[in-house]
Amino acid sequence: MEAPDLAFTGNTMAMRRTIYGKAPLARDGAGGTLAFAGEANLAQSFVDLFTLPVKTG
Template identity: 90%
Template sequence: MEAPDLAFTGNTMAMRRTIYGKAPLARDGAGGTLAFAGKTDLARSFVDLFTLPAKTT
């Protein structure tokens, strides 16, 4: 079986911190962030798909 180009590991809170909290991507998941294996540019592109709308006052 061929390895995927990108794989994420971590729990829901790690995903939220990385995607919405803008915690840095980490290959090892240090600091409770979402860990990934594979191509860094693909990981960044995936995370960038999830943006929160601008806050209104």
């Protein structure tokens, strides 16, 4: 079985801080962000898929 191109590890809060809090990605999960294994550009592309709508009003 081949290893995946990208894998994330961390808990729900780490995911929220990384995706919605715009904390920078870190291979080791420093600062409570998601840790990832694989290519950094793939990891950033995945995170960029999740954007919050612009607040109006």
